[in-house]
Amino acid sequence: TLVMRESDHQLSAQHGYMINCLCKLSSFLAQRRIVETEQGSKVMSDFEDHLTLTFPSKIPKNLIAFRMSQLGTLPFNIYNQLPSQNWPSLVSPDWWTNQIYLLILKKPKSEWRWVPGETPLSTGMEVLYGILFYLGGILLGKAILKNARTIELKFWVSAHNIGISLLSLFILLGFLEQIIPKLREHGFFWTICNYYSYTQPLELYYYLNYLCKWLEFGDTFFLVLKKKKLQTLHVYHHALTMYLCYIQINGKTSISWFVCSVNLFVHVIMYYYYFLASRGIRVSWKKYLTSLQITQFIIDLNLVYFCLYTHMAVHHFPNLPNVGDCRGTRQSAYFGCFLLSTYLFLFVQFFIKVYAESNKIAMNKRKEEKAKEKKST
Structure with a gap:
């Protein structure tokens, strides 16, 4: 369970709530996504674990106990990504595939x-x-x-x-x-x-x-x-x-x-x-x-x-x-x-x-x- 700081929740309802994790903060922020749903704004992270988030009392109830099992149902565009080549060009299958x-x-x-x-x-x-x-x-x-x-x-x-x-x-x-x-x-x-x-x-x-x-x-x-x-x-x-x-x-x-x-x-x-x-x-x-x-x-x-x-x-x-x-x-x-x-x-x-x-x-x-x-x- 991750306890969130109350001062971190000052965004307007229109843009949702940005949650600053106290655990693995640097890696989490790089991967965070805020997704608008019918129930409100929910935060989507890349935590592998099965998480339950605990929020201060001022946060709407529809954000409480958001579990990462919901991750698979949320939209994500796999095509909006950075170039993937990781090896030197001449030995990179990715580079050769692109050339072909x-x-x-x-x-x-x-x-x-x-x-x-x-x-x-x-x-x-x-x-x-x-x-x-x-x-x-x-x-x-x-x-x-x-x-x-x-x-x-x-x-x-x-x-x-x-x-x-x-x-x-x-x-x-x-x-x-x-x-x-x-x-x-x-x-x-x-x-x-x-x-x-x-x-x-x-x-x-x-x-x-x-x-x-x-x-x-x-x-x-x-x-x-x-x-x-x-x-x-x-x-x-x-x-x-x-x-x-x-x-x-x-x-x-x-x-x-x-x-x-x-x-x-x-x-x-x-x-x-x-x-x-x-x-x-x-x-x-x-x-x-x-x-x-x-x-x-x-x-x-x-x-x-x-x-x-x-x-x-x-x-x-x-x-x-x-x-x-x-x-x-x-x-x-x-x-x-x-x-x-x-x-x-x-x-x-x-x-x-x-x-x-x-x-x-x-x-x-x-x-x-x-x-x-x-x-x-």
Whole structure:
């Protein structure tokens, strides 16, 4: 509870009341916003904690016990922000993104906006059509190529895989450039839950990551053209990951940067492995890729369930211990938790089926060979 000085409340009713915090004053004042609502003027701060403000008796009652759980419902323009470049130009993804944006669209990337219906591929129907096209393309491709010869696509497969690996690395570095300064200044919880942690530069990288999922449909189409067997896990993962990225950016989920960053890190390694495999280069660490993916989902699930818990506690179960609200919609939170849980289950199942069973087969062969050696001796 923060006690406010009575002398600090001399502003007119027209402009609201400016509250001078006795705690963390310097950092608080830099982030303060006064928002006009139907009930009166309320102060919005960047405190991560769940705060209750206590005011002198002269302050109107509608300002008493303003809790920071209301923060997620208050308007805030993420596009009115200072330039975000944090690294030297030549190694800054933000700088390069801006140069590409200027080259293609003749305007700075700071003017980019996620506007459903205006931004390309920003509506639910477009995503639905994309998924249907993906699934239909698989069925149609298999039917057409059933009796056809296998198509040689070595160059295109290699180019696709190394391209996705490098693009994933670029987007990952873009996330890190934006997040690392915020981690240093505000801490981890602020970056995954605070209302202000969701920024325009980050949203642009969310969008690039979302577009990357469309490009990853190429993985499946190359397998179809090469007449390879498709795993159910592969199709399920590719189809729904794109929708997950769409629903998270549409819901402005602040924790998305962490999930995206871990996924991009995995994809940098995974698609590099695919590139090597397409060139006929064998590596000894293939089996660790699935373990890495499983680890990714375990880490993600721990974090997203934590954020969902503290969000639900703030809004529905205030007596439960919590650390404050987290930004995002319930729809995106529920779907994200559900989908990541199914991914974990399916990848563990795949790991057991492929690697555990193959190990058993290898062990049985060794036993048979040893038994034959004993008989021969």
